[in-house]
Structures are given as C-alpha cells and as structure tokens.
Amino acid sequence: MSQQSTAVVLGATGKTGRRVAARLEQQGVEVRRASRGSSPRFDWEDPSTWAPVIDGADAVYMAFAPDLGMPGAPETAARAAELARTLGATRLALLSGRGETEAQRAEAMVAQAFPERTVLRCAFFAQNFDESFLLEPLRAGMLALPVTDVAEPFVDLEDVAEVAVAALTSDAHAGRIYELTGPRSLTFAEAVAEMSGASGRPMRYHPISLEDFAASLAAEGMSTGEIDLLRYLFTEVLDGRNSMVTDGVEQALGRPATDFRDYAARVGSTWAVEATA
Numbered sequence: 001m002s003q004q005s006t007a008v009v010l011g012a013t014g015k016t017g018r019r020v021a022a023r024l025e026q027q028g029v030e031v032r033r034a035s036r037g038s039s040p041r042f043d044w045e046d047p048s049t050w051a052p053v054i055d056g057a058d059a060v061y062m063a064f065a066p067d068l069g070m071p072g073a074p075e076t077a078a079r080a081a082e083l084a085r086t087l088g089a090t091r092l093a094l095l096s097g098r099g100e101t102e103a104q105r106a107e108a109m110v111a112q113a114f115p116e117r118t119v120l121r122c123a124f125f126a127q128n129f130d131e132s133f134l135l136e137p138l139r140a141g142m143l144a145l146p147v148t149d150v151a152e153p154f155v156d157l158e159d160v161a162e163v164a165v166a167a168l169t170s171d172a173h174a175g176r177i178y179e180l181t182g183p184r185s186l187t188f189a190e191a192v193a194e195m196s197g198a199s200g201r202p203m204r205y206h207p208i209s210l211e212d213f214a215a216s217l218a219a220e221g222m223s224t225g226e227i228d229l230l231r232y233l234f235t236e237v238l239d240g241r242n243s244m245v246t247d248g249v250e251q252a253l254g255r256p257a258t259d260f261r262d263y264a265a266r267v268g269s270t271w272a273v274e275a276t277a
C-alpha cells in the first residue's frame with residue numbers, strides 16, 4: 001500500500017478497532033475511524049450512513065457490532081462488503097469468532113461479496129479480562145462465570161491487530177481465513193490465577209450456573225440485549241469446541257502467538273502500580 005492509501009476502520013473505538021487504527025497510522029496509512037460517534041457517522045442499523053464513510057477507501061477493517069453471530073448480522077456484513085467493493089476497496093479484513101454457526105455464515109456471505117477478504121476468526125479475547133465485562137468482577141477479586149473446566153486459547157488483541165494490519169496493507173493475505181488463538185489453552189480458573197499472580201492482587205474464580213450468571217448481570221443493571229449476547233457466548237462458544245490451539249498467528253505473521261502469561265504481565269504490572277498508588 002502506498003503512503004497515500006486510505007483505510008476505513010469500522011468499530012474504531014472498540015477493542016480491536018482502536019488498535020488497528022493506531023497501527024495503520026504508524027505505517028503511514030490515512031485512517032478513517034468510524035463508529036456511531038464519528039463524523040461522518042457509521043451505523044450498522046442505518047445503511048444510508050455507510051457509503052459516505054467507505055467511499056474512496058482502499059481497505060476496510062470490519063468489526064461488526066454487537067456480534068457477527070447475531071441473527072441478521074451475516075446479511076448486513078455482506079451488504080457492507082459488497083458496497084465497499086463497489087466503491088473501490090481492494091482489501092477487507094473481517095473480524096469473526098471461532099465455532100459460531102452464524103459468524104461462519106457471515107464469513108461465507110462476505111466472501112461471496114468480496115472474494116479477496118481476509119478472515120480473522122478469533123478465539124475468546126484475552127482483553128475481555130481488562131477491557132470488557134470481566135474487568136470489574138476481576139478487580140473486585142472474584143470472577144464467577146458459567147464455565148467449569150473448559151479450556152480456551154485466549155488470543156491477545158495486539159496479535160489480532162497486527163494480523164489485521166498485515167491483511168489491510170498487503171495482498172499476501174487475500175482470500176485467507178486465519179484462525180487466531182493464543183499458543184496455550186487455559187481454563188478460566190487458570191487464567192484468573194495468572195492475572196492474580198501478575199498483579200499481586202488476590203483473585204478467585206467460581207463457576208456458577210447460567211441462570212445465576214444472567215441474574216447477577218441483571219442485578220448489576222445490564223440490558224436484556226447484552227445479557228442475551230453473553231448467554232449466547234457462554235452456551236454457543238465456551239462449551240469446549242474451541243479449546244484447540246491453532247497456528248493462525250504464526251501463519252499470518254511468521255512468529256508465534258503471544259502467550260496469556262505475557263498479556264497478564266502487561267496488565268498486571270499496571271494494576272499492581274494502581275494498588276500501591
């Protein structure tokens with residue numbers, strides 16, 4: 001990609017989008033950050049907002065919200081991909097999730113609309129522990145989830161962002177599907193123990209039923225839509241089907257994936273400083 005290339009980052013204020021946008025800019029790519037708060041605004045629920053954001057872009061990073069696995073998401077994502085191609089984009093990186101029937105249907109529909117796309121089919125994000133719904137319970141010292149001994153190869157979003165940028169700036173990744181995982185599967189209890197060790201804070205893990213989990217989220221004021229999304233995640237994705245480690249990061253970047261221990265060390269050192277401040 002030349003210095004003058006333009007990339008649109010959809011979901012630019014999110015966990016992956018902000019990393020992708022920052023890395024693209026470091027490489028001299030002109031970045032259009034898009035979300036419902038950007039100007040011009042981009043809203044998945046309002047297709048009339050799409051063209052003004054995408055028009056003229058060479059590459060598109062597509063992080064669908066709230067989740068590519070939700071009903072209707074495949075059709076919407078494919079429609080946006082088709083528009084991007086019509087408007088001249090030649091590269092598209094689609095963020096997706098492993099083991100999700102609807103997400104895999106979205107991948108196929110986006111591939112039909114935009115055959116050169118690269119799919120980033122990700123494991124459960126490590127950053128869910130410090131940038132999402134696991135943060136508050138973890139900092140309070142007790143994480144309770146409806147998962148017992150299922151292991152998950154949590155993927156570091158710095159790796160995901162690096163793969164996305166490679167796909168958006170080089171033709172070498174056109175048409176590829178990368179299954180992106182960390183190099184090691186951990187249970188949630190093991191992950192919490194690593195976060196506790198790295199931060200020096202006491203943290204425990206406690207498995208609970210799906211119903212108790214949903215009730216605790218409702219008591220904290222979470223919306224029904226968000227609770228349904230988490231119910232879906234814990235029943236559809238975290239049942240062991242995704243426990244296997246893959247070498248997708250190595251295939252895409254030619255180096256091993258980042259271990260959860262290194263992610264925990266980065267986050268833990270920040271939390272440890274906060275605790276003594």
Ligand SMILES: NC(=O)c1ccc[n+]([C@@H]2O[C@H](COP(=O)([O-])OP(=O)(O)OC[C@H]3O[C@@H](n4cnc5c(N)ncnc54)[C@H](OP(=O)(O)O)[C@@H]3O)[C@@H](O)[C@H]2O)c1
Binds near residue numbers: 036125
């Ligand atoms: N969490 C996981 O472990 C995991 C694993 C695999 C795949 N995924 C996939 O990751 C995707 C989410 O990516 P992420 O975690 O980077 O994002 P995120 O942190 O959940 O943030 C969502 C982003 O989308 C924007 N957004 C929300 N609603 C929107 C709408 N109606 N129209 C346009 N933009 C909207 C938000 O900005 P505004 O609110 O400002 O609009 C924000 O930039 C989902 O498709 C999910 O399936 C997640």
